[in-house]
Amino acid sequence: MPRYSGDQIYQNGAYGELVSPTALNYRKATGSSNFGTRKLAWYTVWMDPDYGLAANYSENNSLYYQIVRAIQQGGPGVGGANGYPTTDGTVLAFGGGGAELFYVGTPQNSVGSLINQVSNQNAYSEYGWYGIKPNNFTENFSIVSIAGNTPSAGFATITFTNSGAVPFNVGSALFISGTESYDTAQGYPVYITAVTQTTVTFASEASANDGAAGYVSADLGLDCFVFAIVDDAEPLLPLGNNGFGSNTTVYTGVAGDIECYCDDDLSLIISIPFNFQNAIGNVLVENDLSTSGSVWDSSSFSVFRCQDSFGIFPNFLNDY
């Protein structure tokens, strides 16, 4: 009979009753700590918002759904030469095995995820988190003029030079530089309330009418979601092994983690789950979303292992 929550993981339901299929996951659990919890490994997927990861995500044929299923069913696996993962996304006959998901977050755009932050302010700036938030900036568009707000309107409008399609989205974080009156401070964007091919409007208390000077760009963000699996990664090759790139640690486990020190000064550490990267890449290829036809089109998506600290976020460690 369970007496505390840590016992439940061995039970067939708290009182031995039937449990739903979705509850079966924790029948498999084993105590990984003193507290009856499991050891989880966290990952985050970043993707170009043009792919529509967040669109209709709960539909069972959505891109999000397909990607989660691909992760659950296992990627191509670790099985290249000398036990290293393949680097070209080749689908191998023996896969890495499906991952048992313990948490799947909903997809959301990194720009929109300011919601519910500290005092609803821009916490990225407030707490210095700007450096770890994924960005996806547009090019700089030259400003032709800026019309300031009127007391009744409360908005300013920038006219800029653009010969292409509408470059921004309503709600995007807008950064303005080089103007007389409207420059945004680092990490403190304004948010777009209306946009056309050559104009963009945002809330402003300034009334100045500026002329042609400066640039405007926007952070369109990346569509992201996090997920957690049981952490079964163990170092396969030691830190510093030179077989798969230099300064790399290869891990076993369904994720096929590769931890690398990514530049010569060895100050930046990134951990990438190759199996999941291949699984996601294959979904994109199958949906004709990879322009290169390769799952290794790194410009279109990324997946990183996260580190657990005061929060959980991509494992970018840097010496600064």
Added chain:
Amino acid sequence: MTQYAGNLYDQSNAREVAVNTQKAQPSSLFGTRNLRFYSLTIDYNLFSDDHNFTDDSYPITSIVADGTTATITFANPLLALEEQIIPGVTKFYIADSNDVISEPIYGQYTIKSFTSNSITIDWYKTFTYTYTSGNPAYVQLGRFSYPNSLYSLLVLAVQKVAEMYYLGSPFPAIGYGVIELPTDYGPNSFVFGVANDTVETGNDYGQDGQLGNEEDGYNYPTNSNYPGTTFPDLNSATDNSGSADIVQALNVLLDSFGFGVNGDGWYLNYADDLGWGFLPGLTVGSSN
């Protein structure tokens, strides 16, 4: 009586946190549970086994790294330490809050071998460091999983009132490293996740989700206490601020260590799922 795991209505057995498993329900399309995450930061040593500020912490006198291993030497023989080191098992942290070591060797390591006054770890770079003067860097043994550590006590306090599904290790914020790590979130933090239906979420969520009320001993909004529950005075009728059960459990524990309410030397924040990670967001509350 056969009960389905998703039975949200028959609460006749709801006397302990343990029965929460009956309430398991698919919260997503993929058979996973709906978890709620928190970040707890505290101005105290979470790594020691006896909740002491300086326990198990040793100043570093030198580091010699040859590209494969790094040997870290201490000023004094670590006789007490030696008795408890298990190569390949014992974990420790290199803490460099004073940024005196030029290389990014802070963080968690497993001891590979040791002598009476040195330990050796795997390390990928060649460098040497010698302490001269001023504030030293430290090695902090990771004994937080010992039953009497403050970390253990904090976790057990939360488990009194909520079913914990994920528990992060303490984060050595004393070691630099994360890009633009906010100083507000040192010196020690850890993240935990509980089943979302086992915490008092009050008015933050839909009325149909009022599942936490019984567990935390307070039936909002009828203001009546349930018998036999742990904390009968968690929420006020006017300030059903959410997760007050966890806050209260931590309050009771930390009061004995001289802390005040949430925000007074310790900080419990919701950790929001931002898609690219979880970051501390709104303060849970300071209910006492």
